[in-house]
Amino acid sequence: MATDNTHPVHRKITLNDIARECAVSRATVSLVLRGSPLVNTRTRARVEEELRRQGYVYNRAAANLRRRTSSSIALVLNDLANPFFAEFAAGVDAAVGDAGFVTLLGCTSESPAREQAVLGSLIEHGPAGIILSPAEHSGAEHVLAALGARMPLLLFNRELGGDLPEYAHWDLLMLDNQRGARLATEHLIAQGHRRIAFFGGHGDSSSCRQRHAGYVEAMQAAGLPIEPRWRVECAPTRLDAASRTAALFATAPVPTAAVCYNDAVALGLMLGLYQRGVQPGRDFAITGFDDIAEAAVSMPSLTTLSTTPRERGRQAAELLLQRLREPAASSHRSIAPVKLMVRDSSCPPPTA
Amino acid sequence: MATDNTHPVHRKITLNDIARECAVSRATVSLVLRGSPLVNTRTRARVEEELRRQGYVYNRAAANLRRRTSSSIALVLNDLANPFFAEFAAGVDAAVGDAGFVTLLGCTSESPAREQAVLGSLIEHGPAGIILSPAEHSGAEHVLAALGARMPLLLFNRELGGDLPEYAHWDLLMLDNQRGARLATEHLIAQGHRRIAFFGGHGDSSSCRQRHAGYVEAMQAAGLPIEPRWRVECAPTRLDAASRTAALFATAPVPTAAVCYNDAVALGLMLGLYQRGVQPGRDFAITGFDDIAEAAVSMPSLTTLSTTPRERGRQAAELLLQRLREPAASSHRSIAPVKLMVRDSSCPPPTA
DNA sequence: GGCTACATTTAGATCGTTCCAATCAGCGGA
DNA sequence: TCCGCTGATTGGAACGATCTAAATGTAGCC
Known part of the structure; x- marks a missing residue:
């Protein structure tokens, strides 16, 4: 609770040091520090000069203690x-x-x-x-x-x-999350896709569940089928996504597009597609989520949801x-x- | 210096509250908190129970003030x-x-x-x-x-x-930085390259200067020529790197490899090469610096320097x-x- | 001179903790 | 009975700031 692994600190200049040197009280110096209009212009100047001269640094912890505030x-x-x-x-x-x-x-x-x-x-x-x-x-x-x-x-x-x-x-x-995935799905549907997969992420992650819900929502609204085998789970990394690509093409009919859990997964899927000889952005459509820096400069550039x-x-x-x-x-x-x-x-x- | 934009905080339980309730002194409670062997086992138990009961939280700022320590x-x-x-x-x-x-x-x-x-x-x-x-x-x-x-x-x-x-x-x-770039350059030389460029980064960045120095060191040690036109500067981003690719191929003889300032630049250069129909990792060799996450999964995977x-x-x-x-x-x-x-x-x- | 008014300054308590020196109870030995 | 000793506890002064209420000086006015 109060274990001791702190460290002593060098002697610091305090209000008292300044006050003594200027022959005023601690309180006056404090008023100067806080720019109070109460102090006389000449005293203020004297004190400020002394503060500079001694290299005073304000001790916010002490002030917070007294004022019962936090910073x-x-x-x-x-x-x-x-x-x-x-x-x-x-x-x-x-x-x-x-x-x-x-x-x-x-x-x-x-x-x-x-x-x-x-x-x-x-x-x-x-x-x-x-x-x-x-x-x-x-x-x-x-x-x-x-x-x-x-x-x-x-x-x-x-x-x-x-x-x-x-x-x-x-x-x-x-x-x-939900609306984002819905927008992506609707966009793919508007492009003419009917067999759309949801690729990547884990079911125990709440953001993944929400994104999947948005996908389902858009598919159902368009009257499109949701095939369980088009729901491929994987870790949210490029590498794992690439290695799970085959799962999309196991049995016909195969999807023509995938809404991906996030950008990392989407870029991994691109990699996996290239390795199968499928060219993403021409033979197969992909969307991501996050709009990470690489999304704009990948090949092809990645349609995704910007979260700023x-x-x-x-x-x-x-x-x-x-x-x-x-x-x-x-x-x-x-x-x-x-x-x-x-x-x-x-x-x-x-x-x- | 001491501007006021702090915020009041809710009433907190202090040592005094605990001490009063247990009918011991503040000092004893403090000793309990710090696990001192001085306090009697029975009092310790009583105090600890009370600390829990009231949901006491230690005020490290006050302690630091008194002890002149920092945490x-x-x-x-x-x-x-x-x-x-x-x-x-x-x-x-x-x-x-x-x-x-x-x-x-x-x-x-x-x-x-x-x-x-x-x-x-x-x-x-x-x-x-x-x-x-x-x-x-x-x-x-x-x-x-x-x-x-x-x-x-x-x-x-x-x-x-x-x-x-x-x-x-x-x-x-x-x-x-210097040794890293030297290692990369030596590796390319060992692969058989003789015309090696240094690509990306700005001369006013000290890390860039150091890396360039390592490149120069390796080239000179191998007795290889350092062509000024093979030193291409660009911002350390993928996008700018891609757009500066042409500078490497302006006049013959062209380099067969490039030591890049960092991974972002290296990945950008890959992009630029693809766009010119040159395949990195087959027609042209590239090294990066940093070993960012994508380096291992790019196409081709990127030889680079791991900085952990x-x-x-x-x-x-x-x-x-x-x-x-x-x-x-x-x-x-x-x-x-x-x-x-x-x-x-x-x-x-x-x-x- | 005595009064109020105003501008400046300040002594002293306080925030929640730790440290120091002092206290106190109990016990054994001389 | 007195002394010293050990173990447990404690009062009060710090730490470096702020706040309150009161003190001080200085004019102005009748």
Whole structure:
């Protein structure tokens, strides 16, 4: 709980040092620091000069202690190495910084146990609020145990398993996965495809379930068949996707297009198609999800759904800051829109 | 300096609350928290029960204030959205967390002005030390102005321009750019190439200069010619690299291989070659630098230099922690090794 | 001179923790 | 009975800032 692995720090210049040297009181120096109009112009100048001269640095921790405030926001991510979350983190940090807060970072590596430990360690530093992208299979009760119900929390990207206590005002920011996959599917249908597969991802991932639901929705609305063998699961990596390509072509009739779980899977599928002598974007249509950097420059360029993770980061930070302003407001669910980027990979079906 | 954009926080349970309820003193509760052997087993049990019951959370800021210690490390990056730095950050955070510290994050977006602002804001939170990957063109005097000379600092990836004050014990961790590029070039030479280009990157980037120097070193050691027109500059992006491909083939004799500044450039060059009807890995050899995730699954797979950014992150954190243990030790420069990953893109030259 | 009004400054308590020196109970030995 | 010793506990002063209420000086006015 209070294990000791901290480290002593060099002697620092304090308000007292400045006050003594200027022959004024601590309080006056404090007023100068905060730009109060109460202090005389001449004293202010003297004090400011002395602050510069001694290289004073403000001790925000001490101020926060006295004022019972906080100046940090914790950001807890399931996977920082994923470019999507890295961009998201950059967006969060920018907005958090603009608001005069600082970002406390924590990574959970998709482990609920680590998530609980990280949360427990971070709250001891007294953040004003927390942005959490939960680890897969993380439950509400763990988060509640680590944070208590009063800590302002914004959940990003995934819902928590288990029951939310209704007295916890936790906000939510999700991608519109379902609508995105529906848009992609509708686009393929409009191109003339009728046999469309849903490729990649795992059924136990909530984002994958939502995207699949959007696909089903569009197919049903168009009266098109949903063949179970056109639902191919794989890990969300290029490599695994490439190796599962054959599953699409096992038995006739074969699909002419695939809605992929995400861009990594889509690019892997492209690779797999090339290896079978099928040219994506001419013989077979593909859509992705995420609009990662490579999507625009792959061969063919990839039709996909743009999620603008940096924007999402800003939005997440702003939602949390809003919550800090009104702690008692009822909890808010936001669904971020996604945008279909039509490129070359979503060709019409070959006219047989 | 002390602008007010913080936010009040809900009433918290303190040592006093626990002490009162257990009819012991604050000091005893504090001893319990820190697992001191001084307290009686029965009182300890009573206090621990009460801590749990009231959902006490330790206030590390207050403790740090009293003990004049710190429990955070600041990590300041020029570009978090870059997967290389994202991995690096994940490594830093893991090691920092293992040591019982927490990571304060800051992004500078390659702007020296922003870097100074971010550093200024972060030190007010009293980190024990700082890991800084400087913005391009950031100078030692700015960093010194923001931090003072006593703050333990580890520079990663880039040196600072301007003069280092010799009294500042700043440590350094760099990639072995020069040796890496030399290895790649030597590998191409061993494959039989004699006309080898250096492709991509900008001359004002120090990592690019180092890599180019390694290329020159290998070429000269082998007695091979270095044609100025085989040094093609471009932005380190796939798109720009693809569009500069033609520059390699402007005048005969044309090169049969290229050492690329990094993987993004190498993948862009592949794209550009395909568009000219040249097949990389058969008609033309390519090497990259970084070993990003796609390098192993591109077509052809990319021979490149692995920099293991997550490992570098751990290493950076550990170097800084070591410095905290011995603040007065003389400054230390570490060069991280890179490893040549031979894959399909570095074919022998076509036997004409 | 005595009064109020205004501009500036300040002493001292406080935030939640840790540290130091002091206290206290119990017990055994001289 | 007195002394010293050990084990357990504690009061009060820090840490570096802020806040409150009160003090100080200085004019202006009758």
